Amino acid sequence: MNSLEERTGLYREKIEAYLKEVYAPFLEEPQKLIFEAANYSLLAGGKRLRPIFTLDFCRMCGRPYEKAMPFAAAMEMVHTYSLIHDDLPCMDNDDYRRGMLTNHKVYGEGIAVLAGDALLTDAFAMAARAELPDPADMALAIGVLSECAGSLGMIGGQVLDILSEQRQCTEQEVLDIQSRKTGALINAACVLGVIAGGGSEKQRQAAAEFAGLLGLAFQIRDDILDVIGDAKELGKAVGMDSDKNTFVRLYGVDECEKRVEKYTNLAIERLDAFEDSGYMRGLALSLTRRRS
Secondary structure: OOOHHHHHHHHHHHHHHHOOOHHHHHHOOOHHHHHHHHEEEEEEEOOOOHHHHHHHHHHHHHOOOOOOHHHHHHHHHHHHHHHHHHHHOOOOOEEEEEEEEEEHHHHHHHHHHHHHHHHHHHHHHHHOOOOOOOOOHHEEEEHHHHHHHHHOHHHHHHHHHHHHHOOOHHHHHHHHHHHHHHHHHHHHHHHHHHHHOOOOHHHHHHHHHHHHHHHHHHHHHHHHHHHHHHHHHHOOOOOOOOOOOOOOOOOOOHHHHHHHHHHHHHHHHHHHHOOOOOHHHHHHHHHOOOOO
16 A cells, blocks of 8 residues: 555544444433433544554554554544533633534533543543553553543643643743644654554654644644635735744744754654654655645
8 A cells, every 4th residue: 555645544434433333332221311411422523633643653663553553543532522611601601513513502411511522431441442552551651641641641732731821821831732732642643653563662752752743744734824824815915813822933934944844854753763654654644744
């Protein structure tokens, strides 16, 4: 399988099929509403980037990518929980996500909160199903997932983001927010793939460094596209929300473009620790060079 599109399509197809079975056995339980609500968001589509990272890092370490599927599903479950909670009225108060009504608009705030709670908790049960080359590594894997999803990772980034509202942040503060809010789950996805693949400590470190650099480049590209999109719509060169702390606000578009290229190249260098890394190199470039 040579093309980037073909392998990405295969991974997404396998991930979607696996995710459909996560709650399928429980849809006749008395509390079936919670499984329906969780499925509503879990199966709503998306790029599935985090599980793709997990599967391919497992493959690059020499094991069949299917061996990482429980970890890949766990990553998507954690990501989905975070989206459900982000959309709540007490957070971003969004009515739509991916062209669909948000979870709380369909099921109500109480069930939406519980659906997110269920996805987060069930993600650890899902991760525990993985059959690892060294079973002792399961403790390491659960630790990685916990730290990256919790108060030292994604949740910590969300807290810093809330505290930064209505004021302009320093460069370090923006880096602190994004490395946790966006980068932490990418880190977990890549490192869990290495663990599933039986990779070395050196490869785990390389995967973590790759994830940090790529996550940074990816977020800067997002910030650039937000401004470019506003410029097209408004017919002027600026369109940033003055309350948002973005990399474009810190550096300007031209400098951001340079930083995206720099961080992407540094991320790709970390893939030298792996065999047959051509797909991941291509994926990294496609994500950070995208124009829409």
